[in-house]
Amino acid sequence: MSAGIVSYGVYIPKYRIRVEEIARVWGDKNNVAQNLNVFEKSVPDADEDTITISVEAARNAINRAGIDPTRIGAIYVGSESHPYAVKPTGTIVGEAIGVNSEFTAADFEFACKAGTAAMQACLGMVSSGMIDLGVAIGADTSQGAPGDALEYTAAAGGAAYVIGRDNLAAEIESTYSFTTDTPDFWRREGRPYPEHGGRFTGEPGYFKHVTNAARGLMKKMGTSPKDYDYAVFHQPNGKFPVRVAAQLGFTSEQIGPGLVVPRIGNTYSGSSLVGLAATLDVASSGDRIFMVSFGSGAGSDAFSIRVCDEIETIRNRAPLVEDYINCSQHLDYAVYAKNKGKLRL
């Protein structure tokens, strides 16, 4: 029985800060924006967090396909910035979007890939018939310590996917995961900012896992890059997804529509899922999309997706990724620092 994406929705806060503004404050004169291929990043307002972003994205998904929320049997929210250490994000989202109490929920954490892990969990439950519809969300108000390399890219945003069996906007043909114990990036309990292994986050982290998951799925399915119209790779910066696409044999045209990081930064758990949404925003029925997420720690989930007729009907019933990207207001570092809670009063 085929299962897949019934609907999707995104949310990206409207505030932006330019990477060169951050570089100005820290006295970095080394063309950081060009080097990262990230020019600005989204910034949450002072009262926005992973929960509000998740709710906005989920509402967009519900509205896009006119879904009756009481059909939803599971809500899994993947994030590394859940506002509560103990107290689920998913319950608040469920209440806010009008799901009745007959649903299961849990918060997921797997660095930047918890959202795709949530998608896989929903896919399993839907395929087995345990639930009718499941909502998988990847959202973050990611943290980068002031002055750290992460601060140039750590952004805010998220995407919600309603997973089901009927009226599919896109079928998930197959999924494959590759996971190892690799300490490339972490945040200990009680610490405000994550730490990372510098260059170790590259080859042994991102590239090893993304390429293994991608090749694993293509081998499992007997597909190759030319079988896909589009590809989306996790986007911690604007360089890694471009490089890994080339390594795997995907073209810049294939990754173009989904490469949103240069304009909004890295939305962490939202990153690959916002990229997928941007691709669904432009894809046509019959198109195939290849997506690979990456989460530090480390692992990658690869998906092969085939777009269905229904996409044309529902696409414009909710804001597109491009609508959010174009609705922007730039902040200076001072207001950004206030919004992000970097100023301790």
Add this chain to the structure above:
Amino acid sequence: MRSVSIIGAGCTRFGERWDDSLRDLVVETGIMSIEDANVGGEEIDALYVGNMSGGRFVEQEHIGALIADCAGLTRLHVPSTRVEAACASGGLALRQAVLAVASGYSDIVIAAGVEKMTDVSGGTAADALAAAADREWECFFGATFPALYAMIARLHMHQYGTSHEQLAEVAVKNHHNGNMNPISQYHMEISVDKVLKSPLVADPLRVLDCSPITDGAAAVVLAPTEIAKKYTDTPIEVLATAQASDTLALHDRRDITTLDASVYAAKRAFKQAKLSPEDIDLAEVHDAFTIGEIAAIEDIGFFKKGQGGKAAEEGITHIGAKLPINTSGGLKACGHPVGATGIKQAYEIVLQLRGEAGKRQVEGAKIGLTHNVGGCGGTALVHIMSRR
């Protein structure tokens, strides 16, 4: 004193060896060197290992016993000693090993060097390295090694008209050589323009003027020359081992563009070997920064003070030219696992003098020199080696 020869040598691939621990690197190079020398474990009389900062980089001290343990030599209770002189730890280990054999106290002795640097962040590594400078009078006021060498470079430029293009030529040459060396950290050609446009570290030094952070290990096996032929057809005789010290802090120097420790170590080495700089066919010198190579080739006596930049620009130090410098790729391109560097330099000279350096072979090389510096010249070691 007895004449001493190198009868075997080994060196790991240099680079970000993320899958290997300090122990793995020691075992890898130990096996290579022992197999190369055709010696058995029971023949080894002593071990010396250069290691700058196992405590800071991998939270492991007592590296002497550790390498004996890794080598399986604790069963024989072979004495093993760790020596430390910052980035000259490897060169110093070689010198201690040479002295042990020369004195007649030991026969077969291994000199090794190892550093595992990529387990910590770049900032932690930079701070560990800064411990080689004067912590109280330099580091507490914000100096790091790039900053100290940048000051040397600025004064060198001011006094002798050395240009940044000339500094860049050193990096271009060493990357070219390193590209031909299978153990190098970097296999990429660079251009003067690329060096000049690379990110600024400490004016005038840019990223491509600086050696990298590297994991790696190297080892050589020494024996009295009189029995060396029992083990190998191509023993490499150590004609001189010399060491000198200087002030730890740069600002206490007579002239900061000259590393007097290099000057004195070289003078002593040439006297010991009864040779002069003109007799040297090739040299591995301490190019932790591009200005380091320029200062070194002057301080050793290959070129007059102030002429090093010109020599680099004119290509005199290229393979195939008059005096090839850093055929391995140097610290710049081959990599700089600080405790291992001095031994890797000897490994390169051994390969060259044996005629086993492949594409980067210096034709007819008979006498080679190594120059290893600790800090910005608090310690310098010079060794001269010759094919028997």
